[in-house]
Amino acid sequence: MSVHIIIDGYNLIRRSARLSALDRQDLEAGRETLVDMLAAYKKFKAHRITVVFDGTRAAAFSPQRDRHKGISILFSRNGETADDVIIKMARKEGSKAVVVSSDRQIIQAASAAGAATVGAGQFEDRLAMAAFTEGMDADRDGYEGWKPTTRKKGPGRRLSKRQRKNRSRIGKL
Numbered sequence: 001m002s003v004h005i006i007i008d009g010y011n012l013i014r015r016s017a018r019l020s021a022l023d024r025q026d027l028e029a030g031r032e033t034l035v036d037m038l039a040a041y042k043k044f045k046a047h048r049i050t051v052v053f054d055g056t057r058a059a060a061f062s063p064q065r066d067r068h069k070g071i072s073i074l075f076s077r078n079g080e081t082a083d084d085v086i087i088k089m090a091r092k093e094g095s096k097a098v099v100v101s102s103d104r105q106i107i108q109a110a111s112a113a114g115a116a117t118v119g120a121g122q123f124e125d126r127l128a129m130a131a132f133t134e135g136m137d138a139d140r141d142g143y144e145g146w147k148p149t150t151r152k153k154g155p156g157r158r159l160s161k162r163q164r165k166n167r168s169r170i171g172k173l
């Protein structure tokens with residue numbers, strides 16, 4: 001089954017320490033770095049990827065739709081937010097979509113449409129792993145390694161069917 005990853009662009013940029021620093025210096029630099037990271041990720045996982053940005057923050061000469069390094073870039077129209085575009089796309093794709101955002105409204109609407117959801121931080125970790133494997137300069141200073149433990153993680157229980165399907169789709173990322 002083909003997976004379509006739909007990303008809330010500015011949400012992911014603002015949640016990332018590295019990308020938000022670039023974003024504060026130059027908005028375009030943050031977007032370009034995100035697209036480069038997504039292109040590196042796409043080399044390992046050949047999923048269809050669309051990143052959606054608010055069109056109000058785009059340069060006046062930016063096209064509404066673009067494709068760069070195999071990544072679809074979409075800017076919302078005037079009077080429309082990126083959230084609205086993402087929710088429409090999630091409804092259209094249904095169970096084939098994986099929505100990347102930490103915005104509660106988007107997560108709830110995408111889940112209701114049957115799409116799997118991933119937090120921006122969790123997806124950024126996957127991007128960093130792909131960047132590291134690719135040889136890009138991924139930020140590794142924060143990594144302390146795996147620490148073995150015998151601590152129990154809580155009572156064992158089976159997840160709901162919806163949660164298991166969500167986990168299965170996220171596992172394909």
